[in-house]
Amino acid sequence: MQHQPFLPGTAASAFTKNFIRFSVFFALNHGCVSAVLNLSVIILGDAGAYQSGALYITYALTALLAAPALLALFGTRLAIIVASFTYCIYIISLPLALLAVGSPNLLTSIAILGGAIGGIAAGFLWSAQGAYFATTAKLFSEASDDFTLQRATARFATIFASIFLGFELLLRAVPLVLRQIEHAQHADGAFTMAPPAMPPPSSPPPNQLAMPPSAYTRAAPSLATSEIVVAVVYSVIGILSAGGMLTIRDLDRPKDDDRPIGAEDEAGRGAEAVIVRQDSSAGRAPTKPAGLSFERVAAAVLLWKKDPVVLLFAPIQITFGLCAALVGYELSGKIVRAAFPSNPIEAASLLSGLVSLVAAVMQVPFGAAASRCGKLPVVLVGLAAFATLSYLVLVLELSVLESEHGLIVLLYVLQGLGRAYYEGTNKALYADSFPADNEAAFANLVLANGLTAAAADFVFPSSTRQGRATACLVAACLAVVASLGAAVVQRRRLRHRVAQTQGEERIGVEVPADR
Numbered sequence: 001m002q003h004q005p006f007l008p009g010t011a012a013s014a015f016t017k018n019f020i021r022f023s024v025f026f027a028l029n030h031g032c033v034s035a036v037l038n039l040s041v042i043i044l045g046d047a048g049a050y051q052s053g054a055l056y057i058t059y060a061l062t063a064l065l066a067a068p069a070l071l072a073l074f075g076t077r078l079a080i081i082v083a084s085f086t087y088c089i090y091i092i093s094l095p096l097a098l099l100a101v102g103s104p105n106l107l108t109s110i111a112i113l114g115g116a117i118g119g120i121a122a123g124f125l126w127s128a129q130g131a132y133f134a135t136t137a138k139l140f141s142e143a144s145d146d147f148t149l150q151r152a153t154a155r156f157a158t159i160f161a162s163i164f165l166g167f168e169l170l171l172r173a174v175p176l177v178l179r180q181i182e183h184a185q186h187a188d189g190a191f192t193m194a195p196p197a198m199p200p201p202s203s204p205p206p207n208q209l210a211m212p213p214s215a216y217t218r219a220a221p222s223l224a225t226s227e228i229v230v231a232v233v234y235s236v237i238g239i240l241s242a243g244g245m246l247t248i249r250d251l252d253r254p255k256d257d258d259r260p261i262g263a264e265d266e267a268g269r270g271a272e273a274v275i276v277r278q279d280s281s282a283g284r285a286p287t288k289p290a291g292l293s294f295e296r297v298a299a300a301v302l303l304w305k306k307d308p309v310v311l312l313f314a315p316i317q318i319t320f321g322l323c324a325a326l327v328g329y330e331l332s333g334k335i336v337r338a339a340f341p342s343n344p345i346e347a348a349s350l351l352s353g354l355v356s357l358v359a360a361v362m363q364v365p366f367g368a369a370a371s372r373c374g375k376l377p378v379v380l381v382g383l384a385a386f387a388t389l390s391y392l393v394l395v396l397e398l399s400v401l402e403s404e405h406g407l408i409v410l411l412y413v414l415q416g417l418g419r420a421y422y423e424g425t426n427k428a429l430y431a432d433s434f435p436a437d438n439e440a441a442f443a444n445l446v447l448a449n450g451l452t453a454a455a456a457d458f459v460f461p462s463s464t465r466q467g468r469a470t471a472c473l474v475a476a477c478l479a480v481v482a483s484l485g486a487a488v489v490q491r492r493r494l495r496h497r498v499a500q501t502q503g504e505e506r507i508g509v510e511v512p513a514d515r
Contacts, residue, residue, distance in 0.1 A: 062123025090118025130442025321452030358416025382421030
């Protein structure tokens with residue numbers, strides 16, 4: 001296992017190869033989680049909705065209360081490994097819930113417990129991913145003569161998002177492939193997910209298993225072979241990819257280098273990342289600092305006072321969370337079902353895959369634009385896509401939305417454009433803006449996104465289509481204003497630092513276009 005730290009003088013290409021390996025295993029692991037999250041409500045009904053709600057609640061709470069402390073306690077690499085294996089419990093909860101489909105109470109308990117554990121894993125896995133990404137970009141820029149820190153973050157954001165979204169697209173296609181195989185073998189489509197006592201389609205389903213109408217057939221109810229196979233396949237891939245994380249390299253400094261990673265950044269601030277100190281006793285391994293302090297536990301909140309710009313970035317994450325919920329609940333859950341009554345699940349899966357495809361394809365042009373023009377213009381383009389999506393859902397009549405298939409495709413394309421900037425440029429913006437506080441900054445990203453998703457899960461079902469779309473549109477407009485405000489603050493800070501150091505030699509410092 002390649003777990004030793006990189007040594008001083010490591011070639012820049014080694015950091016790229018290691019990050020690609022990390023991105024592949026991360027994409028496989030999280031892709032299985034994303035696919036299960038996408039299918040849970042469709043397959044498990046109400047229990048799946050409770051599972052998603054539990055996941056997002058613990059996701060946000062972990063980011064708020066524990067993520068920076070866990071990263072300091074474990075170190076970034078070990079935190080990624082632990083979280084990846086913990087994530088597998090959520091993936092495995094799907095086949096376990098399917099085995100309990102005849103017992104609604106047990107099914108709901110398994111679903112909620114699995115979702116809660118998955119949320120805990122996600123809460124510090126994504127924070128660790130952000131820290132690993134930011135540190136890789138920092139070390140790569142130090143080892144390269146051609147890349148400043150801002151160009152390096154744009155490069156690695158593009159690499160990660162392309163791999164992440166590409167594998168997500170492939171993994172989401174698994175149920176479609178298996179369904180086609182099953183339909184070919186059973187022309188009458190006689191497989192369902194219902195328990196033995198499930199009533200016919202004309203009767204209302206039990207509250208504990210509010211299955212969509214498309215889940216029923218004329219045949220005697222039984223577990224769908226394809227659903228069982230899908231759940232098992234995702235579980236196996238998730239476990240194997242978590243094991244693959246054991247091969248990623250440790251980015252901590254070696255024993256003979258007592259400096260913290262990122263100790264010298266363009267802002268002149270000392271890093272609070274994991275520090276590897278040289279032990280005074282010969283032959284001992286480097287030790288990490290104790291992480292369970294108040295500053296570590298409350299790092300995400302303390303950053304609000306230390307650098308309030310992080311709060312100006314929160315509306316970006318809120319907008320993404322609301323629009324993702326709008327697409328999932330309103331488009332996939334209602335409009336697509338009405339527009340494609342004969343095969344709503346297949347149609348929703350294909351359109352969700354279109355979002356991933358558009359987001360993956362746009363990584364290269366968005367990454368190039370971020371390097372040349374700065375990251376702010378790319379963020380504004382993504383927010384404009386979210387605003388347009390929300391506006392169309394708000395003003396168009398429901399009959400128009402349900403009858404115009406081309407319009408439905410356009411709405412999913414807009415979501416893909418918004419997600420393209422969110423998964424790539426948005427993460428790079430955090431790495432650039434908080435080089436000394438990566439763990440706390442990415443914990444804030446997770447916190448804003450998680451709280452928004454959890455709130456949407458509980459509020460959207462009781463609100464109207466216009467209310468849901470209005471919330472998304474308002475959030476997108478606020479995010480545009482907040483992003484412009486953050487850019488103004490950062491430009492003033494940069495000018496102030498330049499004025500303070502005027503006449504002094506500044507080595508390796510770039511005046512980024514987006515700051």
